[in-house]
Amino acid sequence: MAWWNLFNARSSEADRPDFSAAPIDLGKQLVFDVHSHLVPGVDDGAEALDDSLAMIERLVKLGYAGAVITPHIHSDIYPNSERSLRPAFEHLRKAAAARWPQFHLHLAAEYFLDDHFAECIAADDLLWFPATDEEGRKVKCVLFEFGFHEPPMNHDQVIFDLQMAGYTGVLAHAERYPYWHRQPDQIRSLSDRGVWITVNAASLGGAYGPEMCRVAGQLLEKGVAKMVCSDAHGLRHMDSLAALAKSPLVQQWSTTHAVLSRGIRSEH
Numbered sequence: 465m466a467w468w469n470l471f472n473a474r475s476s477e478a479d480r481p482d483f484s485a486a487p488i489d490l491g492k493q494l495v496f497d498v499h500s501h502l503v504p505g506v507d508d509g510a511e512a513l514d515d516s517l518a519m520i521e522r523l524v525k526l527g528y529a530g531a532v533i534t535p536h537i538h539s540d541i542y543p544n545s546e547r548s549l550r551p552a553f554e555h556l557r558k559a560a561a562a563r564w565p566q567f568h569l570h571l572a573a574e575y576f577l578d579d580h581f582a583e584c585i586a587a588d589d590l591l592w593f594p595a596t597d598e599e600g601r602k603v604k605c606v607l608f609e610f611g612f613h614e615p616p617m618n619h620d621q622v623i624f625d626l627q628m629a630g631y632t633g634v635l636a637h638a639e640r641y642p643y644w645h646r647q648p649d650q651i652r653s654l655s656d657r658g659v660w661i662t663v664n665a666a667s668l669g670g671a672y673g674p675e676m677c678r679v680a681g682q683l684l685e686k687g688v689a690k691m692v693c694s695d696a697h698g699l700r701h702m703d704s705l706a707a708l709a710k711s712p713l714v715q716q717w718s719t720t721h722a723v724l725s726r727g728i729r730s731e732h
């Protein structure tokens with residue numbers, strides 16, 4: 465049976481979060497957290513510097529080496545750009561470095577896939593992060609998301625243009641698009657075309673309901689997911705991340721599949 469048929473079948477243990485395993489050092493396994501909203505005051509994430517530092521402290525205690533911080537860039541709601549984000553990020557980076565000098569912070573973004581994203585690609589004006597692919601090649605990654613309510617339009621062309629511009633696309637929280645829950649071949653198709661698939665820790669913990677939990681679990685079980693991310697907007701998301709240290713599913717995935725958050729490079 466093809467994996468996407470298995471994906472549709474219920475009865476997987478991934479339907480219910482299981483946190484019964486002996487804990488592992490999660491940060492040592494995943495190394496970088498690659499999706500979070502920790503730049504204070506620029507989107508719906510951290511509101512103040514102290515909020516940001518409290519979340520970073522949680523990552524440090526979990527043993528992470530660093531984090532790629534990804535503020536929303538959405539032309540209608542969060543019209544951010546590198547110019548608007550960089551000063552607030554640098555302020556945070558200096559404050560974090562004073563406390564945890566070994567912990568790396570990198571500024572990227574979570575782009576909403578719309579006309580503005582297409583314009584940023586055309587202008588080669590993108591916030592990206594440096595990573596290493598499964599063949600050991602250095603790549604430039606760009607995190608993007610779709611809307612939650614309607615399937616994306618024209619995304620194949622935009623993703624193709626992104627790749628032609630020399631970037632690897634990274635899809636945020638692939639389990640959070642309900643219109644594809646019964647069409648997982650859509651996610652598989654993106655993965656087959658070189659898009660890195662990520663899932664959110666909170667989804668694996670059931671915070672968004674059983675369907676998101678099921679789909680996220682299946683993406684890990686089948687090795688389609690390349691990264692598990694906090695997508696932290698607040699400490700509740702760091703709690704979800706920390707809980708994964710006892711997840712048999714995450715432990716199995718992290719020892720049998722490529723975990724591409726291990727290949728994030730701190731230099732730019």
Ligand SMILES: [Fe+2]
Nearest residue numbers: 499574636695
């Ligand atoms: Fe996000």
